[in-house]
Amino acid sequence: MPIRVILADDHPLVTEGVKAVLETFDQIDLIASVTNGRDAVTAIERLDPDITLMDLNMPGMNGLTATELVLERDPAARIIILSMHDNPEYIATALRHGAKGYLLKDVPTEEIVEAIENVHAGETYLCTGIDGAMQPTLDCDREPLTSREQIVLLRLARGLSNKEVGRELEISVRTVETHRKNIKRKLAIETTAGLTRYVLESGLLGLTD
Structure with missing residues (x-):
């Protein structure tokens, strides 16, 4: 049977x-193509693919949030992240969210197929050139941010106040403050300037949510 891919x-x-x-590959069957994270979650739930190739930056819902939602509903789902970013922190964040692979968008044709086959076989796949550089980051035992904490972090890094973040996300200021406290604890960063610097250096500022 061909490998069913979204x-x-x-x-x-x-x-x-x-x-x-x-x-061009008989062993792979592309069963659906979607353009945003929300539709990806719906399509995966409806079609139950063997593998999903998931872009990180999409309108409406980013790939990390979509991955997290999919895995909450089906922990066995296999998702490979597609991205233009080769930053180790970016990659580690994707893997901590449950992705089984990470591919840069400019990899050779054969590598896309290799990644699909390897992840389908139960392996984790990192594209050529980034696997060695990832080891120190992957060895870090820091507690990962939840998707909600990442959304709050991105807004704080853009200079929004707790009140403004709460208004945008339709949550209370106290809830924002709790998220902010947890973010600082997990990242071991005490200042807002430090959080902003972390977002800039890790490349996360480019993520949409």
Whole structure:
């Protein structure tokens, strides 16, 4: 039986390129293509693919949040993150959220297929050139941020006050303060300036939610 794959990416050139690649391999069946995280969650729940290729940056809901939601409902789901970012912290964050693989969008055609086959076989796949650089980051035992904490962190890094964050997310200021406290504890960062610097240096500021 072919490996059933869903592609979630909002960039037309990437989508068409990946589609063209996968359609040339008989052992892979691309069963759906969506352009945002919310539709990805729905499609995965409805179609139960063997593998999902998930873009990190998508409108409406980013790939990390979508991955987390999918795995809450089906811990056996296998998701490979697609990204333009090779920052180790970015990659480690994706893996801590449950992704089984991480591919840069400019990898050779054969590597996309190799990643799909390896993850389908139960392995974790990191694309060529980033696996060695990842080891120190993966060895870190820091508690990961939840998707909600990441959303709050991104807004704090953009300079929003607790009140403004609460208004945007429709939560109380006290809830924002709790998230902020937990974020600082998990990252071992005490100041707002430090949180902003962390977001900038890790590349997370580019994520949409």
